[in-house]
Amino acid sequence: MMRIDEFVRILEPLDFLPARGGAVGIGQLTADSRQVTAGSAFFAVTGYVTDGHRFIADAIGAGAVVIVCERLPDRPDGRCTWIRVGSCRRALSKAAAAWYGYPAASLKVVGVTGTNGKTTTARLMRELFTACGIRTGYIGTGLAMTGDRELPLERTTPEALELHALFRKMVDSGCESVVMEVSSHALVLHRTDDIPFYGAVFTNLTPEHLDFHGTMDAYGQAKQLLFGQVAADGFGIVNADDPRGAMMADAFTGSDLYCTTLSEPVFDCCGAAIARASGIETRMDGSRMEGMIAGHAFTASFMLPGRYNVMNMLQVYAAGYAMGIEPARAAEALCRVPSVKGRMQRVSDAGGALSVIVDYAHTPDALQKVLDALDEVRPEGSRLIVVFGCGGDRDRGKRPEMGRIAAACADRVIMTSDNPRGEDPDAILDEISAGVTSGSFIRLRDRAEAIRCGIFMMRPGDVLLVAGKGHEEYQEACGRKVHFSDSEVAQQALNERMRMHEKTST
Numbered sequence: 001m002m003r004i005d006e007f008v009r010i011l012e013p014l015d016f017l018p019a020r021g022g023a024v025g026i027g028q029l030t031a032d033s034r035q036v037t038a039g040s041a042f043f044a045v046t047g048y049v050t051d052g053h054r055f056i057a058d059a060i061g062a063g064a065v066v067i068v069c070e071r072l073p074d075r076p077d078g079r080c081t082w083i084r085v086g087s088c089r090r091a092l093s094k095a096a097a098a099w100y101g102y103p104a105a106s107l108k109v110v111g112v113t114g115t116n117g118k119t120t121t122a123r124l125m126r127e128l129f130t131a132c133g134i135r136t137g138y139i140g141t142g143l144a145m146t147g148d149r150e151l152p153l154e155r156t157t158p159e160a161l162e163l164h165a166l167f168r169k170m171v172d173s174g175c176e177s178v179v180m181e182v183s184s185h186a187l188v189l190h191r192t193d194d195i196p197f198y199g200a201v202f203t204n205l206t207p208e209h210l211d212f213h214g215t216m217d218a219y220g221q222a223k224q225l226l227f228g229q230v231a232a233d234g235f236g237i238v239n240a241d242d243p244r245g246a247m248m249a250d251a252f253t254g255s256d257l258y259c260t261t262l263s264e265p266v267f268d269c270c271g272a273a274i275a276r277a278s279g280i281e282t283r284m285d286g287s288r289m290e291g292m293i294a295g296h297a298f299t300a301s302f303m304l305p306g307r308y309n310v311m312n313m314l315q316v317y318a319a320g321y322a323m324g325i326e327p328a329r330a331a332e333a334l335c336r337v338p339s340v341k342g343r344m345q346r347v348s349d350a351g352g353a354l355s356v357i358v359d360y361a362h363t364p365d366a367l368q369k370v371l372d373a374l375d376e377v378r379p380e381g382s383r384l385i386v387v388f389g390c391g392g393d394r395d396r397g398k399r400p401e402m403g404r405i406a407a408a409c410a411d412r413v414i415m416t417s418d419n420p421r422g423e424d425p426d427a428i429l430d431e432i433s434a435g436v437t438s439g440s441f442i443r444l445r446d447r448a449e450a451i452r453c454g455i456f457m458m459r460p461g462d463v464l465l466v467a468g469k470g471h472e473e474y475q476e477a478c479g480r481k482v483h484f485s486d487s488e489v490a491q492q493a494l495n496e497r498m499r500m501h502e503k504t505s506t
């Protein structure tokens with residue numbers, strides 16, 4: 001329950017019209033009229049699809065006692081208190097932080113942003129902090145860990161109300177820190193406005209979500225918002241091999257900045273400490289590097305293959321260093337930690353002659369990086385086969401680009417569906433195919449069939465990458481989600497193939 005005068009003080013309204021019958025307390029906050037119950041404050045958010053102002057009457061009908069809006073109606077209903085603000089999304093974030101008693105202020109919140117690698121680095125940072133005695137929560141794609149519980153998540157970075165509720169659970173379960181993924185959507189839509197970040201991490205920026213942001217500059221500016229939200233005594237970690245790292249470093253408002261590089265920074269890191277990896281060796285079952293963070297040398301081995309994962313790990317060690325963990329200790333703590341589910345995940349084939357990898361590469365850069373990584377570690381003379389697709393109702397620019405990359409980097413290409421959502425799967429496949437200018441490819445809209453086709457096409461030693469869905473356990477088409485798991489389907493097909501081989505060889 002929150003008092004109206006307290007609520008008004010927090011929101012600093014442009015206009016305030018108290019209810020006729022005097023003030024009552026607020027029992028719940030919501031921005032969805034369908035969730036309103038008696039005593040709610042309803043925030044009328046102006047959206048991209050519809051406008052919350054259209055649902056104010058419904059909210060009042062369902063018992064809302066306060067309406068927070070950007071435009072007052074001509075005749076405001078006197079049964080409610082009306083609060084006019086400049087932005088309902090901003091107001092919702094402020095109110096959410098206050099509603100849960102500002103729990104983020106008691107946590108060292110580390111935000112990870114960038115196009116690819118957020119989940120991988122955030123999860124491993126959480127593993128590291130936890131292993132070194134810092135009780136740490138986690139919020140990211142599909143999952144929140146509140147210290148004593150794991151909860152499924154719909155969004156990578158949830159809405160402000162859900163976020164602050166999670167922080168409250170973390171504080172109550174004794175967490176000192178939380179590592180969270182911060183998506184560009186969340187930054188632009190004010191979900192993370194009222195979080196005092198202690199750390200900000202930038203992984204990289206490559207084309208993605210341009211349906212939402214419009215241009216790469218706008219997309220970069222969205223990510224940059226995180227670095228402007230770091231507390232004065234906080235830290236930042238910026239990938240200095242990515243040119244867009246410069247704009248993150250420029251926006252940084254904390255005190256300790258680290259620039260990570262696998263060779264030489266591509267921009268002037270003036271004043272930042274350098275974290276560098278060299279002597280990189282990468283194999284199918286892991287990698288090794290010589291590291292140097294702010295003058296501290298260390299050697300690290302870990303179970304993730306691929307040069308891009310060396311950058312991910314370097315950022316994890318740098319975050320550990322900023323939190324007071326010596327790099328050598330961090331390397332020791334993470335040397336046997338497996339990759340996150342659905343990221344370079346190997347599907348087991350009893351004999352070990354067929355390498356089937358499930359990976360969440362769903363952007364052009366990720367697909368390129370993973371194919372390059374597998375190319376580097378595959379056996380001499382083997383073939384690299386890829387099964388992939390592109391999501392429906394999302395950035396269409398990715399499609400021909402991913403087709404081009406698959407055709408250029410793999411020996412065999414099988415295109416299929418990856419969450420077509422409201423779109424026609426064949427139309428998506430047409431757009432992917434448009435990027436393939438030479439060479440042949442197979443098109444199979446049924447994803448299970450495509451995976452089976454890839455597995456039965458393999459010769460001993462070959463590597464099959466099933467890209468795009470990683471940990472996901474569904475296929476979303478025609479407005480419905482049905483159970484689907486790349487690793488399950490691949491495992492079944494592998495078993496089937498092994499049984500057939502056993503039969504033919506006996």
Ligand SMILES: CC(=O)N[C@H]1[C@@H](OP(=O)(O)OP(=O)(O)OC[C@H]2O[C@@H](n3ccc(=O)[nH]c3=O)[C@H](O)[C@@H]2O)O[C@H](CO)[C@@H](O)[C@@H]1O[C@H](C)C(=O)N[C@@H](C)C(=O)N[C@H](CCC(=O)O)C(=O)O
Nearest residue numbers: 031032033045047048049050051052055155156157183185
């Ligand atoms: C593009 C985007 O992020 N859109 C978000 C945005 O939707 P919107 O502005 O279109 O909202 P809208 O549908 O127009 O509705 C406006 C308001 O009317 C309200 N409403 C609507 C209907 C009704 O009957 N009553 C009512 O009150 C809605 O609750 C809402 O508050 O605001 C909504 C609520 O605030 C979000 O749920 C919605 O996320 C959608 C579902 C989404 O798919 N977002 C994805 C793209 C996303 O956020 N992804 C990122 C990045 C993933 C990654 O790269 O890792 C993530 O963090 O997950």
Ligand SMILES: Nc1ncnc2c1ncn2[C@@H]1O[C@H](COP(=O)(O)OP(=O)(O)OP(=O)(O)O)[C@@H](O)[C@H]1O
Nearest residue numbers: 115116117118119120141308359360361366369370
């Ligand atoms: N540093 C990196 N650079 C480029 N690609 C990467 C990097 N790290 C991971 N990837 C690729 O991106 C995929 C997704 O990785 P991850 O889930 O860690 O990223 P994410 O940023 O959390 O993605 P999302 O935006 O969907 O939440 C991986 O499966 C891999 O193919």
Ligand SMILES: N[C@H](CCC[C@H](N)C(=O)O)C(=O)O
Nearest residue numbers: 362390391394418419468469
């Ligand atoms: N965070 C990404 C995930 C995409 C995963 C891919 N399987 C797809 O559905 O396109 C998005 O929401 O765009």
Ligand SMILES: [Mg+2]
Nearest residue numbers: 118119141156
């Ligand atoms: Mg993620």
